[in-house]
Amino acid sequence: MDFTLDPRHDGLRRKVRAFVEEHILPLESDPASFNEHENIKMSLRDEVRAKAKAAGLWAPQMPQSRGGLGLPMVGQAVFYEEANRSIFGPSCFNCAAPDDGNMRTLEMVGTEAQKEKWLQPIIDGTVNSSFVMTEPHPGGGSDPSMIQTKAERYGDKWRITGRKWFISGAAVARHFILMARTDPNPQETRRHLTAFLFHAEQPGWHIVRRIRNMGPDEHGGVCELQFDGLEIPDENRLMEVGDGLRLTQIRLGPARLTHCMRWLGLAKRSMEIAQAYVSSREGFGIRLADRESVQLKLGEVAHDIQIGRLLVMHAAWKLDQGDKARQEVSSAKIHVADTLHKAVDTAIQLNGARGYSGDTVLEWIYRYARAARLVDGASEVHKMVLARSYAKLGSDYWQWG
Missing domain, CATH: 1.10.540.10 (Acyl-CoA dehydrogenase/oxidase, N-terminal domain)
Structure with a gap:
C-alpha cells in the first residue's frame, strides 16, 4: 500500500x-x-x-x-x-x-x-443509539453462541424476553439494535441469532441499573437491561432471520478498528503532555528531557505508537479492499490497547504528582485506557483468533497478498 x-x-x-x-x-x-x-x-x-x-x-x-x-x-x-x-x-x-x-x-x-x-x-445527531448484545452468565459475552435472550414470533411481531448488561450508551439512547436468539436449538450455533431495532419509548423493557465503573463514563454509561415482553414488528428486523451472527461480524470488525484509531489519538496526546513537561522541568541541575532514562521511555512509546499506526492502516486498507481483515484487526486491537495504556502510564510517571492529579487529562485517559483491553473482545480472545489463524495457515499467515 x-x-x-x-x-x-x-x-x-x-x-x-x-x-x-x-x-x-x-x-x-x-x-x-x-x-x-x-x-x-x-x-x-x-x-x-x-x-x-x-x-x-x-x-x-x-x-x-x-x-x-x-x-x-x-x-x-x-x-x-x-x-x-x-x-x-x-x-x-x-x-x-x-x-x-x-x-x-x-x-x-x-x-x-x-x-x-x-x-x-x-x-x-438528534438521537443517540446503543448496541444490545452482552449478557450475564450463562448468556453470551465474547461468545455470541451463548446468547439467551429470546425473540419469539407471534404473527407479524416478535416478543423479547431476557436480560442484557454492560450495554454502552443505553441510558441516553433512543434507537437500539438488539441481538436475540430466534432458534432455540442449541446445536444450530451459526443461525440462531437475529437482529432487531426498537425505540426507547416502546413498552416491555427497562433499565435495571446504570453500572458504576472506573470511569470516565461515555454518554449513557453501561447499563443492565431487562426485557419482559417487548414487542417488535417484523418490519424492524435487520437482515434475515438467523443472520444475527453475520451482523455482529459486520459491525464489530470495523468498530474494533475505529476504537484503535481513536486510541492512537489519546496515546499521542499523552506523549504531547509528557514531552512538554520533561522539556521544561529540571531536577538536580538537568532537564528531565536530557536524561537518558527519560529518553528511553519516550522513545519506546513513540516506537509502539508508530507500530500501532501501521497495523491500523494496514487493516483499514484491507477493509477498503473488501477483505474482512480479521487477523489484521485483531493484531491492531491487541497492540493498540496495550500501547494506549503504556503511553498514558509513561506520561503519568514522567509528570509525577502532576500527572496523577486532575491538573492534566492524563488520569482521565489512564482510567479510560484500562477498558481498551476488554471492549469489543478481550485481548485474550483476539490472541486466540490469531492462534487459530496461524494453526490453519502455517507460514502463509504472513503472506503479503
Missing part, C-alpha cells in the same frame, strides 16, 4: 487538528464542561457539534448523500486519530462509539425505509 495521504484526507486531518485546538481542547480545563459522569455535557457537546457541522467536519464514516463525509477506512483512520487528540473530540464530530458502529451497520445492512427511520436521526 502507498502511505502517501490522499490530498483530501490530509486536508481534513489539518482541519480537524485546527478545530480541536481552537474549539475543543480549551473545554477540557474547565470543570463546568463536564457532566456528573466525567464526559462533556451533552448541551455543550451539541454546541460544538453545530460548529463541526458548519466546518464540514461531521460524520466522517457516513455517505455524503446522508450528510457525512464518505471517507473510506483509511481516511477515517486519519480523521479519528486527530479527533481523539481531545478526550471530547469523537463525540463532537459524531464518530464516537457506540453510534459510530451502529451507523456503519445500519448503512450497510438496513433497508431504505430502516435507514430513513433509524439511521438518519443518528447521523443528524
